[in-house]
Amino acid sequence: MNTFEKHFRDFPAFIERILAWGPDFLVPVAKKGCKLIKTVEHLPQLRKARDLIKYRTFFELADQPIQRKKVAVVDDATQYGATLQEYRRFFENLGATVRTFSFVGHEDLFSGTRWNEDPLAEIAKPLAEPVYQEYILEQSYHLLKSGHHYDLDHLIFELKLSAEKFDRLLSRLKTHGEVLFVEDYFIQTGTKRFSLNQPLFFGKIPFLQGAPITLGAIRKVKFAYEQKSQTLCFSPLVFPTWDYRHAEVGSAIFRHVPFGLPYKLPDFLDRRNWSALLRTYYNAYFTCVVSFAKAFAQAALADSGLAPVWRKPKKAKYRIFADVIDDLRTCYQRAVQKSRSRVGVHYYISYDSLFRKCLDPISLSEDLDYYCDLGAIVPEIFRHNGCLLRGCRTGEANADYNWKRTQVLIPLAIDQLRTELNIREKEVEPTLLNKVLANFVFDYPSEANHELHCLVGEPFTYGTLVRAYHRHRAPNKPSIYNSETISPYYEWDPKKRAFRVKDRRRVLKQIATTFDDRQEIPYSEIVTYFRLLARIYLFYFKSTASGRSRNPVDVLNMLSICREENCLYSHLLYNIRTSLEDFGAYVDASGPERLRHLVSSKTNVKSALDKVQLARRLNDTLTEIEARFGRQVEFVKAVDHMKKNQISFSGMFQTTLRQVNQLAVLHLILINLCSLAERQDPQFADELRALECHQVLTGHGISLPESLPAFVRNAEQQRIVINATYDAVIALFDALPREEPMLAARLLNDARQRAKNVATSYVYKAKLVQIALLYVDLSGLRNIPEPKEEVMSRYYQTVEQNLHRRGGKKLYGGSGGDDMFTILFTEALPALQCAKDIKKDFSEDLFLHSSKCDIKFGLSFVVFDGERKEEQIVKCWGNAKDCCEFKGQSFRNRGNLLISQDTLDAFKKLTGVKIERFVQVPNERLKSGSQLFQFVEIAPMPAAE
Numbered sequence: 001m002n003t004f005e006k007h008f009r010d011f012p013a014f015i016e017r018i019l020a021w022g023p024d025f026l027v028p029v030a031k032k033g034c035k036l037i038k039t040v041e042h043l044p045q046l047r048k049a050r051d052l053i054k055y056r057t058f059f060e061l062a063d064q065p066i067q068r069k070k071v072a073v074v075d076d077a078t079q080y081g082a083t084l085q086e087y088r089r090f091f092e093n094l095g096a097t098v099r100t101f102s103f104v105g106h107e108d109l110f111s112g113t114r115w116n117e118d119p120l121a122e123i124a125k126p127l128a129e130p131v132y133q134e135y136i137l138e139q140s141y142h143l144l145k146s147g148h149h150y151d152l153d154h155l156i157f158e159l160k161l162s163a164e165k166f167d168r169l170l171s172r173l174k175t176h177g178e179v180l181f182v183e184d185y186f187i188q189t190g191t192k193r194f195s196l197n198q199p200l201f202f203g204k205i206p207f208l209q210g211a212p213i214t215l216g217a218i219r220k221v222k223f224a225y226e227q228k229s230q231t232l233c234f235s236p237l238v239f240p241t242w243d244y245r246h247a248e249v250g251s252a253i254f255r256h257v258p259f260g261l262p263y264k265l266p267d268f269l270d271r272r273n274w275s276a277l278l279r280t281y282y283n284a285y286f287t288c289v290v291s292f293a294k295a296f297a298q299a300a301l302a303d304s305g306l307a308p309v310w311r312k313p314k315k316a317k318y319r320i321f322a323d324v325i326d327d328l329r330t331c332y333q334r335a336v337q338k339s340r341s342r343v344g345v346h347y348y349i350s351y352d353s354l355f356r357k358c359l360d361p362i363s364l365s366e367d368l369d370y371y372c373d374l375g376a377i378v379p380e381i382f383r384h385n386g387c388l389l390r391g392c393r394t395g396e397a398n399a400d401y402n403w404k405r406t407q408v409l410i411p412l413a414i415d416q417l418r419t420e421l422n423i424r425e426k427e428v429e430p431t432l433l434n435k436v437l438a439n440f441v442f443d444y445p446s447e448a449n450h451e452l453h454c455l456v457g458e459p460f461t462y463g464t465l466v467r468a469y470h471r472h473r474a475p476n477k478p479s480i481y482n483s484e485t486i487s488p489y490y491e492w493d494p495k496k497r498a499f500r501v502k503d504r505r506r507v508l509k510q511i512a513t514t515f516d517d518r519q520e521i522p523y524s525e526i527v528t529y530f531r532l533l534a535r536i537y538l539f540y541f542k543s544t545a546s547g548r549s550r551n552p553v554d555v556l557n558m559l560s561i562c563r564e565e566n567c568l569y570s571h572l573l574y575n576i577r578t579s580l581e582d583f584g585a586y587v588d589a590s591g592p593e594r595l596r597h598l599v600s601s602k603t604n605v606k607s608a609l610d611k612v613q614l615a616r617r618l619n620d621t622l623t624e625i626e627a628r629f630g631r632q633v634e635f636v637k638a639v640d641h642m643k644k645n646q647i648s649f650s651g652m653f654q655t656t657l658r659q660v661n662q663l664a665v666l667h668l669i670l671i672n673l674c675s676l677a678e679r680q681d682p683q684f685a686d687e688l689r690a691l692e693c694h695q696v697l698t699g700h701g702i703s704l705p706e707s708l709p710a711f712v713r714n715a716e717q718q719r720i721v722i723n724a725t726y727d728a729v730i731a732l733f734d735a736l737p738r739e740e741p742m743l744a745a746r747l748l749n750d751a752r753q754r755a756k757n758v759a760t761s762y763v764y765k766a767k768l769v770q771i772a773l774l775y776v777d778l779s780g781l782r783n784i785p786e787p788k789e790e791v792m793s794r795y796y797q798t799v800e801q802n803l804h805r806r807g808g809k810k811l812y813g814g815s816g817g818d819d820m821f822t823i824l825f826t827e828a829l830p831a832l833q834c835a836k837d838i839k840k841d842f843s844e845d846l847f848l849h850s851s852k853c854d855i856k857f858g859l860s861f862v863v864f865d866g867e868r869k870e871e872q873i874v875k876c877w878g879n880a881k882d883c884c885e886f887k888g889q890s891f892r893n894r895g896n897l898l899i900s901q902d903t904l905d906a907f908k909k910l911t912g913v914k915i916e917r918f919v920q921v922p923n924e925r926l927k928s929g930s931q932l933f934q935f936v937e938i939a940p941m942p943a944a945e
Contacts, residue, residue: 071096104123212243325400348393525637528637575608
């Protein structure tokens with residue numbers, strides 16, 4: 001359970017307390033608060049009173065009398081209370097009775113160390129700085145995962161679109177403008193978010209000729225395609241600039257608009273009336289958006305000859321988006337200092353100015369999409385020098401917080417290593433630091449802990465190379481050796497080849513503002529983890545000194561790459577690919593470069609063989625580490641965390657490892673044959689004999705003379721053997737399975753653990769006395785031809801439609817290409833019926849049925865006894881999983897629904913469950929020893945037999 005989930009479970013009760021006051025209007029601060037309320041499932045009071053929630057803009061636009069009305073202003077989070085005070089003054093000036101609320105607030109507001117601009121604000125949860133920043137950013141991701149991609153005042157269109165039609169539309173859009181995808185590996189939702197920027201079909205406002213209204217810098221259509229439901233949402237965005245200083249009339253401006261507008265205007269406009277100006281601007285905005293939407297619809301039939309309007313500025317003020325954020329923050333701080341108060345103080349940059357001063361307008365548009373979704377940038381309409389225009393300011397979310405943590409995390413690791421290893425010089429050698437950080441990246445990956453750090457790992461020759469990646473602070477992924485780019489608190493000395501901390505006092509001061517023990521991953525846990533890795537290094541260093549063969553660096557390398565099969569496989573493939581590339585360069589090169597490429601190729605293939613050997617020693621090493629450190633109180637949790645993140649290799653991957661080893665040995669033989677032919681050095685002949693080259697080559701149908709000196713003297717024989725060996729190497733390489741993302745299984749493990757936490761929380765909250773867990777899996781996934789996305793999308797849709805129809809709660813599944821679901825039911829019969837429905841829909845879908853795959857189930861039912869429900873939930877989940885994935889000597893679940901003896905015994909006590917419909921599977925038992933039963937109403941489809 002992350003920081004947001006931990007606190008957000010109290011949000012419904014917070015809203016209910018506000019509603020108990022009986023407000024006439026509930027006014028969310030900005031737009032994020034309203035989106036947050038929409039994600040709460042059980043708030044019947046809000047569903048009954050649909051007109052209860054209003055934005056502040058509503059009262060600015062409408063003549064709504066609110067004297068003596070009760071207004072509840074609700075903020076999702078507040079750091080200073082300034083916005084709450086601003087809202088309080090606005091509504092009190094209109095004669096309303098106002099109460100201001102915030103779900104979370106900065107702890108310093110309570111301790112008195114920070115000035116509270118609204119001392120009457122009622123704040124539910126005080127959070128310390130590190131926890132507050134984690135909460136804000138994770139809240140933004142929660143909103144995106146919940147499908148709230150758009151601001152609520154945008155015009156949004158929705159239509160059903162198959163994946164095939166979506167691909168055609170995407171291809172078509174690329175001919176009409178710049179298509180930019182919003183990529184974010186933190187959000188695994190299955191939703192494709194992108195925008196069509198500066199479209200060629202919309203270059204002017206068709207109905208407002210002659211009016212002092214011009215198109216702004218932003219003209220784009222934002223899209224969100226939900227693959228599961230095959231739903232495309234799109235919103236045309238265009239924000240005009242209106243110079244109201246030259247406006248003498250009101251309604252006449254829109255006399256040529258052929259459709260209705262939101263607000264009626266008088267014949268003459270009072271430029272001193274803010275509400276009148278705002279109503280006019282929204283009419284202009286609506287005119288532009290509807291015209292844009294119409295032009296977009298017509299663009300599917302006919303092209304336009306308009307040219308793009310983005311031009312590269314002669315002198316750019318903003319090179320990257322970090323410059324924009326820094327400028328907004330600096331100017332805001334100046335405005336606060338000048339005003340001596342935060343209430344009502346905002347600093348905006350107009351989109352016109354932003355695009356005019358930015359070096360790369362395309363990247364700017366992409367970054368605006370990303371950071372507006374995140375809440376780090378807030379778009380608003382504002383008044384400036386007699387114009388109403390659209391611009392942006394900084395938001396509540398601090399998109400730099402994980403970067404600030406990264407800046408002190410590296411020197412923290414250096415300091416802990418230096419202390420634990422008793423290094424007198426304040427320096428740490430690079431290989432050690434890189435291996436320690438590589439383990440940290442594995443055990444606390446930024447994909448799963450994105451507010452903790454920005455470190456990422458990439459396969460390299462001898463292991464993981466650690467880099468830092470941040471969207472606008474470090475977009476080029478500098479390695480930790482680029483210390484001047486990453487952090488001011490440590491440095492890399494290339495002459496001494498060592499890392500050192502620059503100023504320990506500054507580091508400790510910065511740590512105090514970015515870490516504490518109340519955050520999602522406590523600071524003490526991080527420190528203990530670094531200390532454990534230092535102790536492991538020291539333990540094996542001393543063992544090596546006493547004659548044992550374990551190299552301490554190899555042990556750290558092993559722990560960082562060998563505990564998960566996809567991670568190890570990525571490293572092995574990196575070595576193999578690099579080795580083949582170098583060998584190809586050797587073939588094409590001439591002169592001294594030839595041998596250099598050959599040596600590099602040999603280095604990489606030998607590294608691949610070394611990694612295979614490391615993987616074989618992993619279990620013994622972990623057993624040693626547990627025996628040495630697992631009983632020390634300070635390291636118990638760290639060792640347990642390290643072991644928990646080890647995922648045993650599957651039988652299929654064991655086969656893949658043997659294939660890689662076979663390929664690497666054959667490739668090493670090829671390299672040595674070439675080296676022997678080139679240099680005629682007997683050293684290479686000895687290496688070939690050690691590799692049993694004759695036996696290996698014979699196994700591939702290649703004949704090598706028994707006398708290697710004879711091979712050296714025969715140029716024609718060299719050509720034949722080397723070419724045949726190379727062809728065999730390429731054939732083995734092509735036969736290797738497709739690479740999965742690094743840490744795929746590791747992140748999958750984290751997602752399942754989070755799902756178990758959700759299940760436990762749900763059981764306790766709903767006070768359930770029993771549950772049924774249905775485990776669903778796709779059988780024959782590997783038989784599906786590429787691309788598999790279409791089949792997976794239809795499969796997700798089938799499962800989710802039926803689980804909702806039968807009242808199930810999805811705990812896990814339905815994203816990221818994963819083919820497993822876990823669904824919770826409060827009764828057994830709906831679970832059985834849901835499985836039957838899924839099977840029926842799956843078998844009747846000709847597309848799914850023709851994909852040579854089937855769907856299988858495992859069901860487990862438990863009646864809770866006592867208070868230890870969490871253990872029973874985990875056991876129930878494991879039982880359902882084992883039933884679904886059962887593979888025995890004479891029976892394998894290819895498309896059945898299986899249950900255990902315990903579940904059958906529980907069914908016997910229920911009414912309505914037909915026990916006779918469950919038949920024992922003969923001569924087979926689960927790993928727990930329980931007998932196995934199959935549900936006769938669900939059987940494998942004929943194509944899957």
